[in-house]
Amino acid sequence: MKEALKSIINLSQIANSKKLSDYLKNLSGHFAFILSTEKHTILIVDCVRSIPILFAKFQDTWVISDTGSDFVNTCNLSAKYLNQEQTKIFAMSGFTTGKDTIYKNINCLEAGSFVRLKNEKSADITFDSYYYINFQPWKVNPKYSDKEWLDSSKRVLENLIIRTIKNINNRQVLIPLSAGLDSRLLASGLRHFGYENVVCFSYGLRNNHEANAAREIAKKLNYPWYFIETTRKEFKNCRQKNYYQEYLEYADTFTAVPSEQDVVTISKLRSFDWVDSDAIIINGQSGDFITGGHVSNIFSCCPSKFSKKSPNNILISELVKKHYGLWPTLQNTKSLKLIKSKVIEEIKKHNAPEDSPQLTYALYELSEHYNRQTKYVIQGQRSYDFFGFDWRLPFWDTQMIQFWQSVPLPHKINQSLYKKTLYSLNWGGVWKDCDYPEWISPTWVKPIRLCTKLACSFLGKSIWHKIERRFFSYFMDILCIYSATSWWEIATSPRDHRNSISWLSKKYLKKHNLRFDGSLR
Structure with missing residues (x-):
C-alpha cells in the first residue's frame, strides 16, 4: 500500500485525471486517500466507499472528514441547511441517494470515485468528480455454457479465498458466523485451504437458530466457536452509555442510519482471552447481494410482455417495495415521484441501458449498489474501526464484483449459480446433506x-x-x-x-x- 500511495501522490500532481483513474482501477483492497497539492486536494474512496469521505465549502475553505460530527460545529449546521428532498428519502429508506447527504452542500464521495477540489480562497463550491470504476451489472457474458459458468464460479471463489489468506498473513481471523451462506463460505473456504488460525463467534439472544447452526458448522470445521449473549436489557442499557453515544457520533456520515447490529458485541471482544491483539474480523458482507440474492423473480418475466413504459414502473415498484418502506404510510404519489426522479437521474449518470427491458434487473442492482449497499450496509464496518479492529471484506474484492456483474440473470435468480457452486465444492463438508433448522426465539x-x-x-x-x-x-x-x-x-x-x-x-x-x-x- 505504501508503493501504491507513492504512485497516487505522483499521479495527483498531473492534471490528467484519466491516468489517475487507470491506476486506481487496478488497485485492490479497501482504502480512502486525501491528498493535498499546491493547487488541488484529491479525495479518493475504494470501490464500495468502505471508508467514507464527506466534504463541504465553508467560509472559502474546504472542510473534509470521514464523520458528520466534524461538520456540526465547524460549519454551524442548523435546520435551515437540511436537504428536504433527501431527508424525505432517508425517512423512507434509512439512506440518501447519489452524492447528497441530508445537508445541503455537504457531499459524499460515491463508491469507486475520486474528487478534485481547487485549493483557492473563494465561495466557489464546484468540484470535479470522476468514477474510476463503475458497477455495471448489465455487461453480461452471454457466451458461457452452464458448465463453463459453474467452473468459472468455482475458480473465482477459490482465488478469493487464496487472496484472502495471502493478505491476512497468518494473523488470527475472527468470523461472525451465522446460518447463512456467506460467512459459512468464508469459514469453510479457510478450512479447505488449510488456514488454522480462525475463531468463529455468534451473538444475540440465547438459543437462537443462527447461533445453533454456527456452532454445528464450526464443530464440523474443527474451529473454536464462542457465543456472546446479548439481552434486550443489556442492549438498552449499553445504548445509554458514553461509548455507545460516541460511536453513534463517529458512525454518522449524514448518508445512512448508523449500523447498530453488533456494537454491543464488538465492544466486548477485547475483554476475551481468545481474541488476539492483532485479530482481523472478516464477515460475509455482501455476498448475497453480489451473487443475485436481491434480484426479484419478477425480473425474469419475458421482456416481450413489458410495454415500452412498464420496465421503469416495475423497477421503481420493486425498489420501493424492497428499500423504501420503513414507514408504509410515507409511500404516496409525491414521494414515489421523487424517488423515481432520483433513480432515473442515477441511471443516466452511469450511462446505464434504460431502454433495454431485459436488463431492468441490472438497473435495480445499480441503484441498490450505489445507495443502500455502499452507504448503509458497508458502514457496518465502522464498529470495527471504532473499537480498533482490523477487518477485510472479501466479497467486495474487485475480481469478485467483476465476475458476478457479468453473470446473466437466469444464473442470478435465487442465487442459482452461487448455490450450485457452494454445494458442488462442499468445502469442509458443511454444505451437502446439512440441514440447519430455523425457529423462533425466545421459546415463550x-x-x-x-x-x-x-x-x-x-x-x-x-x-x-x-x-x-x-x-x-x-x-x-x-x-x-x-x-x-x-x-x-x-x-x-x-x-x-x-x-x-x-x-x-x-x-x-x-x-x-x-x-x-x-x-x-
Missing part, C-alpha cells in the same frame, strides 16, 4: 404468537403481519435492535413500520431536528 413467544395468529386468521395474511410486527417482532429480534425503542411505543404507534431500522431511523432524524417523515420539527 411461540405459543402466544401461534394463538394470536390463529385468532386473527380470518383477517388475512397482510393484517396478520402488521399485528406480528406491532406486538411480537420486538421480542423475536435475536439481535435485540428493537430494544432501542420501548415495546409500548411500538405497540401503541399510530402507524405500521417495517423493521427495527424504522425506529433507528426515527431516532436519527429526531437527533437532526426532523420528524419521522423527514420534515422539519
Whole structure:
C-alpha cells in the first residue's frame, strides 16, 4: 500500500485525471486517500466507499472528514441547511441517494470515485468528480455454457479465498458466523485451504437458530466457536452509555442510519482471552447481494410482455417495495415521484441501458449498489474501526464484483449459480446433506404468537403481519435492535413500520431536528 500511495501522490500532481483513474482501477483492497497539492486536494474512496469521505465549502475553505460530527460545529449546521428532498428519502429508506447527504452542500464521495477540489480562497463550491470504476451489472457474458459458468464460479471463489489468506498473513481471523451462506463460505473456504488460525463467534439472544447452526458448522470445521449473549436489557442499557453515544457520533456520515447490529458485541471482544491483539474480523458482507440474492423473480418475466413504459414502473415498484418502506404510510404519489426522479437521474449518470427491458434487473442492482449497499450496509464496518479492529471484506474484492456483474440473470435468480457452486465444492463438508433448522426465539413467544395468529386468521395474511410486527417482532429480534425503542411505543404507534431500522431511523432524524417523515420539527 505504501508503493501504491507513492504512485497516487505522483499521479495527483498531473492534471490528467484519466491516468489517475487507470491506476486506481487496478488497485485492490479497501482504502480512502486525501491528498493535498499546491493547487488541488484529491479525495479518493475504494470501490464500495468502505471508508467514507464527506466534504463541504465553508467560509472559502474546504472542510473534509470521514464523520458528520466534524461538520456540526465547524460549519454551524442548523435546520435551515437540511436537504428536504433527501431527508424525505432517508425517512423512507434509512439512506440518501447519489452524492447528497441530508445537508445541503455537504457531499459524499460515491463508491469507486475520486474528487478534485481547487485549493483557492473563494465561495466557489464546484468540484470535479470522476468514477474510476463503475458497477455495471448489465455487461453480461452471454457466451458461457452452464458448465463453463459453474467452473468459472468455482475458480473465482477459490482465488478469493487464496487472496484472502495471502493478505491476512497468518494473523488470527475472527468470523461472525451465522446460518447463512456467506460467512459459512468464508469459514469453510479457510478450512479447505488449510488456514488454522480462525475463531468463529455468534451473538444475540440465547438459543437462537443462527447461533445453533454456527456452532454445528464450526464443530464440523474443527474451529473454536464462542457465543456472546446479548439481552434486550443489556442492549438498552449499553445504548445509554458514553461509548455507545460516541460511536453513534463517529458512525454518522449524514448518508445512512448508523449500523447498530453488533456494537454491543464488538465492544466486548477485547475483554476475551481468545481474541488476539492483532485479530482481523472478516464477515460475509455482501455476498448475497453480489451473487443475485436481491434480484426479484419478477425480473425474469419475458421482456416481450413489458410495454415500452412498464420496465421503469416495475423497477421503481420493486425498489420501493424492497428499500423504501420503513414507514408504509410515507409511500404516496409525491414521494414515489421523487424517488423515481432520483433513480432515473442515477441511471443516466452511469450511462446505464434504460431502454433495454431485459436488463431492468441490472438497473435495480445499480441503484441498490450505489445507495443502500455502499452507504448503509458497508458502514457496518465502522464498529470495527471504532473499537480498533482490523477487518477485510472479501466479497467486495474487485475480481469478485467483476465476475458476478457479468453473470446473466437466469444464473442470478435465487442465487442459482452461487448455490450450485457452494454445494458442488462442499468445502469442509458443511454444505451437502446439512440441514440447519430455523425457529423462533425466545421459546415463550411461540405459543402466544401461534394463538394470536390463529385468532386473527380470518383477517388475512397482510393484517396478520402488521399485528406480528406491532406486538411480537420486538421480542423475536435475536439481535435485540428493537430494544432501542420501548415495546409500548411500538405497540401503541399510530402507524405500521417495517423493521427495527424504522425506529433507528426515527431516532436519527429526531437527533437532526426532523420528524419521522423527514420534515422539519
